[in-house]
Amino acid sequence: MYINVTATVTKQKNKQKPNITKDALFSAIGLTDTGYYDDGDPSYVCGYCQAYMWFGERISKRLVGVNPIFTMCCHKGKVNLPILKAPPKTLLSLLYNKNETRSHFRELIRAYNMMFSFTSLGGQVNHAINNGSGPYVFQLCGENYHLIGGILPAPDKNPAFLQLYIHDPVNEIANRVAAYGKTGPTSQIRLDILETDFPTAAIIIICGCMAFEKRDIVIESTTGKLQRISELHPAYLPLQYPLIFPYGEDGFRLGIDIGFVDTAGRKRKTVTMREFFAFRIQERYGESPIILMSGRLFQQFLVDAYTMIESNRLRYIFLNQKNLRAEYYDKIAASADRGEDDLSEQGKRIFIPSSFTGGKRYMMQHYLDAMATCKYYGYPDFFITITCNPKWPEITRYLQKHDLKTEDRPDICCRVFKMKLDNLVEYLTKDKVLGRVNSAMYTIEFQKRGLPHAHMIMLELRSKGMIQMILSTMRYRSSLVAGMC
Numbered sequence: 001m002y003i004n005v006t007a008t009v010t011k012q013k014n015k016q017k018p019n020i021t022k023d024a025l026f027s028a029i030g031l032t033d034t035g036y037y038d039d040g041d042p043s044y045v046c047g048y049c050q051a052y053m054w055f056g057e058r059i060s061k062r063l064v065g066v067n068p069i070f071t072m073c074c075h076k077g078k079v080n081l082p083i084l085k086a087p088p089k090t091l092l093s094l095l096y097n098k099n100e101t102r103s104h105f106r107e108l109i110r111a112y113n114m115m116f117s118f119t120s121l122g123g124q125v126n127h128a129i130n131n132g133s134g135p136y137v138f139q140l141c142g143e144n145y146h147l148i149g150g151i152l153p154a155p156d157k158n159p160a161f162l163q164l165y166i167h168d169p170v171n172e173i174a175n176r177v178a179a180y181g182k183t184g185p186t187s188q189i190r191l192d193i194l195e196t197d198f199p200t201a202a203i204i205i206i207c208g209c210m211a212f213e214k215r216d217i218v219i220e221s222t223t224g225k226l227q228r229i230s231e232l233h234p235a236y237l238p239l240q241y242p243l244i245f246p247y248g249e250d251g252f253r254l255g256i257d258i259g260f261v262d263t264a265g266r267k268r269k270t271v272t273m274r275e276f277f278a279f280r281i282q283e284r285y286g287e288s289p290i291i292l293m294s295g296r297l298f299q300q301f302l303v304d305a306y307t308m309i310e311s312n313r314l315r316y317i318f319l320n321q322k323n324l325r326a327e328y329y330d331k332i333a334a335s336a337d338r339g340e341d342d343l344s345e346q347g348k349r350i351f352i353p354s355s356f357t358g359g360k361r362y363m364m365q366h367y368l369d370a371m372a373t374c375k376y377y378g379y380p381d382f383f384i385t386i387t388c389n390p391k392w393p394e395i396t397r398y399l400q401k402h403d404l405k406t407e408d409r410p411d412i413c414c415r416v417f418k419m420k421l422d423n424l425v426e427y428l429t430k431d432k433v434l435g436r437v438n439s440a441m442y443t444i445e446f447q448k449r450g451l452p453h454a455h456m457i458m459l460e461l462r463s464k465g466m467i468q469m470i471l472s473t474m475r476y477r478s479s480l481v482a483g484m485c
């Protein structure tokens, strides 16, 4: 039995006088005539980094003061990076001017980025998912990495990527079109775009400063082999995304200092990779929103960023097996007790702890926690599903303002969904709208097209009469028939 909740209502204490009109009351607490709670627009600005945020994204939600504090963008000033400059006029007009060229450019922005990029994407991109029946999805399979080749092509090969900047610069545009383009009705538009004033030169520094990292950028003049770039190299992102970082701005590097003088004696005094990306993907007062306006390329950038963070975490686990006390893990310890010498055949060589989000032990730990809760409190009373609706007014208003599609800003869908979910959880647990809740837990999942949904269970409601009344009035739906969970 599933109850599909598609809209949430949050707690708003009515402090108005009793004679207030219905319209004024609704607008005061954000409720529309239909009972929908509107979270408004991202009209609040972070006091530290000037990022535009929704009011519902503040920390300390019980406080409703006029100066909300946000941590999602810069963690209260911890991350303080140089802001991105406005892109060259040509790129700006391709992203903003409403005309045929812009539509063409936006549709093929990944291909155009590839024409100018110095490196190639090593992961397997699944093109089959975009079969025309839904919004565009960038799906990457396997391990992701960026590859760079020699600066000159092998004698029998055509130039590609980095080599296009070096090899035969007189015929550079023709080479680019030949390498990536196909002839068709849009060939002329493609030529027009390529003939514009994009940067055509770059200096790649062969950096040996990170001796601990074996994989680094190594450029050779002519080689048949591709070199793998470390995601810790500052040029990792600008080499792959010249249309997002047209001035070659640095990506993440180790040792970025926090944005204030530490007085709390914190252990880590540098910015993490996750914090770096969280800062970069915010719309900010005075900063160029070029990353956020790049549509399909933004999707690719997000996936790339996620894989960078994940592989960085996995490398930490790989290098810190001793600190994680991996030798005490059950299977290995049991095998050793049995006197088996060759432990390489027992389990996996690298042990991923339960602190790794999404890992096997992480999932098992949460499953066992949930089962323990059920054992203590009894069977769950409610199973509630909330799904993200890309037509929520907050999302459509934001996208209309920036002339974007839903698939261009998956981050906005997720942020609005999280606000709605928080509202729902608060409404059900703290406001006790269904009676007293002893325990509640939820899990957020992503459907194959990228929209999130959450499943929630609530246990041991005190007022069973209330449950019966609600169940008799609410429509039951087998809502998950249509959803993919």
Ligand SMILES: [Zn+2]
Residues within 6 Å of the ligand: 046, 047, 048, 049, 050, 051, 070, 073, 074, 075, 076, 077
């Ligand atoms: Zn901030």
